Amino acid sequence: MDSSLIHRFVDVNGVRLHIAEQGQGPLVLLLHGWPESWYSWRHQFAPLVAAGYRVVAPDQRGYARSEQPPDVTSYTLLHLVGDMIALIEELGEEQAVVVGHDWGAPVAWTAAMLRPDKVRAVAGLSVPPILPGGMIPPSITRTQYGEGFYQIYFQQPGVVDAELAKDIPDSFRRILVGASGDNPRNRQPGPLVVPEGLGLLDTMPQSPALPAWLTEEDIQAYAEDFALHGEQAFTGAFNWYRNIERNNELLAPFRGRGIDVPALYMVGDRDMVTALRAPGGSAVPLSEAAPQLHGPVVLSGCGHWTQQERPAEVNAALLDFLARIDGSAPR
Template sequence: MTEITHRFVRSDSGLRMHVAEAGEGPLVLLLHGFPECWYSWRHQLVALAEAGFHAVAPDQRGYARTGGPAEAGEYTLLHLVGDAVGLIRALGADRAVVAGHDWGAPVAWAAAQMRPDVVRGVIAMSVPHRPRGSKPPVESMRRLFGDGFYMVRFQEPDAPEAELDRDRAATFRRMLYGMSGDGPTPALVAPGGGGLLDVLPDPERLPAWLTPADIDAYVEEYAESGFTGPVNWYRNLDRNWELTAAWHRAPIGPPALFLAGDRDVVSVGARQVIDTMTDFVPNLRETVWLPGCGHWTQQERPAEVNEAMLRFLRAL
């Protein structure tokens, strides 16, 4: 069995990052989403390593063992792309394929858009590339979904992370089950001043792909950092819009692969964007829909995800 090892690497951005890695060969950087960490790539680290790749899954800025700065303004998309690109260099590679799930997908898309000299391919899961809009996003989301929409709620100080930190085991159970293909289809809009967890039920029984040991692993990984850093990513949505004006509607050139679950509320809600993504990602090689899969693609359907990733990687 291939071993996953751990170490700390200082990205060229200056951030000391915890990474999990396996294998030797061309570098594949695996960027997790919210509320996850390196552990969400546990199945891919081994599969990619055994196929002849150097697979590296960092805890991104603010997350788990990496941790991060206290100031919310230090979690912009430019910081996150800088961490990823700087990590590629710090790992001794000139170029890499960058894969991202959930929040990791926008970081992967942006890295490919901003630094195509470093990113030789991009694999995104659950979140498609959205061209920069004409207006800051938070107010637009407020008008569309109301004040109870979780991304709008996450703009508030202190309250979102207080809710998520209160019982971390329950947070991970509710999030991972509630947005999976085995759970309900959540609206992600909390009624009457409630929080995100109010719309995600605590399951009586975990689905087959998620074990109590997995929940324990997430809780342990978050023991030191908590949720303030992860929520800070959301607090920069409008700032990201301001900072990325130079890439307004710029195409993404490197070869790309997109995967999504057909029961993922995020992907299904973005179906029109996904169907027209080649307008801005002209080298999109394949879009893979995973039947019965929810939001946690690489955890819910590891075999299918690994197969699609390796098919894409071998064709580069």
């Protein structure tokens, strides 16, 4: 990684977060997903900085080098959005463009919905805007996909946490390869279901070789940061899933509200998320949830790890989006 990247800690919204930052200019926040960290954006810093932006990628609460609050209820979308709004202010900025991947996307979409005064534009990778709660609640997905559906499986405190913490590098290797577009199983993506009696990693067999976009050094970078939390390495990350039902309850007053700022959506055509459907076709169309939507951009052959698998295409789309909303990218 570029040695000019600055790593430091900030205290925001009652939690201590690690951030990586680089560049000067309008602020762009990059929000990682599960089970990642700031490192998932390693390919985006240089192009965005070169275009004239200040780029900041935090480890969100519960992840990697950041603080892991012990209470499961400390991981609602309201907490997570609160962290990002407080971070914008802590960085001395009035507004930011917020870009999120996977779980970072619901945080970005929800921040744009609730605080358009702070989020001047938003981009989501993988997960579309499912408003107002961010994701379909377990009370519905359980009926759709059964008890083995991964989001339901993750609800069991301590079970999957211990499974992944047993061998952290192996867990990352299996998960990153398993959900990638390079996995032949994802050529026709479907919902991730954990069969009864098996664990999550059993659905992602060890790969004899890594795809071109992933190295052993990348796996080690993730593993070393998550290992800082010991046996609780993944508990903070799983606690995000354990608040999906609560998120829908807390954000119920905002039902019917959309995203009023410019928006961009990107997804790989081999991403499992593309196989998930709202019950009875009840999902709000993208153009209705975000009327100023650019795209969607669909990346051929790309799996779930959008900005890591297809960095050049993602960077080009982000720079085009930023140029559109700014008139021309600042320099």
